[in-house]
Amino acid sequence: xxxxxxxxxxxxxxxxxxxxxxxxxxxxxxxxxxxxxxxxxxxxxxxxxxxxxxxxxxxxxxxxxxxxxxxxxxxxxxxxxxxxxxxxxxxxxxxxxxxxxxxxxxxxxxxxxxxx
Numbered sequence: 001x002x003x004x005x006x007x008x009x010x011x012x013x014x015x016x017x018x019x020x021x022x023x024x025x026x027x028x029x030x031x032x033x034x035x036x037x038x039x040x041x042x043x044x045x046x047x048x049x050x051x052x053x054x055x056x057x058x059x060x061x062x063x064x065x066x067x068x069x070x071x072x073x074x075x076x077x078x079x080x081x082x083x084x085x086x087x088x089x090x091x092x093x094x095x096x097x098x099x100x101x102x103x104x105x106x107x108x109x110x111x112x113x114x115x116x
Contacts, residue, residue: 002017002072002073002074003015003016003017003043003072003073003074004016004017004024004073004074004075005039005041005073005074005075005076006074006075006076006084007031007032007084008024008026009026010030010031010032011026011027011028011029011030011031012026012027012029012031012039012041012050012052012057013025013026013027014026014041014043014048014050014063016043016063017072023062023063024063025048025050025058025059025060025063026050026058027050027052027057027058028050028057028058029052029057029058031052037052037053038051038052038053038054038106038107038110038111039051039052040098040103040106040107042097042098042103043063043097044097046061046062046063047059047060047061047063048060048061048063049100051100051103051107053107054103054104054106054107054108054111055104056100073093075088075091076088
């Protein structure tokens with residue numbers, strides 16, 4: 001049981017693995033473009049919101065089957081045995097759902113620090 005963050009059809013995907021069920025929702029933007037991106041995903045009560053470079057990039061609901069206290073987090077791998085071929089840096093799991101403004105502010109601070 002747990003969560004999965006991966007690329008599916010070049011779009012960011014979030015999956016929930018639960019007892020007898022796996023469900024996925026994907027963002028809207030192709031991120032397989034050789035450009036550094038900041039990604040944030042919020043998940044609460046079956047609802048997912050994707051953020052790409054500080055801006056909302058899609059959402060979905062009814063992601064059933066997961067356990068919101070699950071500790072397993074799979075990043076960069078899909079259950080079809082496809083692996084992410086890029087660089088992943090600074091992964092974090094926060095115990096509260098960040099607001100869109102908090103995510104935008106984090107992106108702006110990071111962008112200034114790293115000059116992206």
